[in-house]
Amino acid sequence: MADDDVTGNLKKMDDLDYRAWNEADWPGLFTDLHTDDVQVFVNGQKPTDGLDEHIDAMKALVESMGGTPAQVKAHPITFGSGDWTCVVGEFENGSRMVTLARWRDGAIAEEHIWL
Numbered sequence: 289m290a291d292d293d294v295t296g297n298l299k300k301m302d303d304l305d306y307r308a309w310n311e312a313d314w315p316g317l318f319t320d321l322h323t324d325d326v327q328v329f330v331n332g333q334k335p336t337d338g339l340d341e342h343i344d345a346m347k348a349l350v351e352s353m354g355g356t357p358a359q360v361k362a363h364p365i366t367f368g369s370g371d372w373t374c375v376v377g378e379f380e381n382g383s384r385m386v387t388l389a390r391w392r393d394g395a396i397a398e399e400h401i402w403l
């Protein structure tokens with residue numbers, strides 16, 4: 289995979305956090321940036337299986353936060369190699385998350401999130 293692909297996928301991670309997550313755009317951009325068969329592991333737990341399960345889990349997480357997504361304000365650390373990217377997201381309250389993603393055909397096929 290070319291460096292241009294890694295750069296493009298890192299830009300898509302910006303779109304995922306700053307637009308799709310922050311705006312809770314589940315049926316639009318959030319869906320577009322994941323494959324239908326995406327597997328997502330949050331904090332090392334059993335993965336969600338498929339896009340619908342992932343969206344349901346993220347909606348439940350947002351509900352547990354009071355109904356509004358914690359806003360990602362910065363990606364102070366980003367890097368990638370091949371079809372993998374890693375991004376540290378910093379929330380407005382100063383807490384952080386790490387997202388490791390494997391890309392396939394321009395969308396996330398496997399995702400590991402640590403909150």
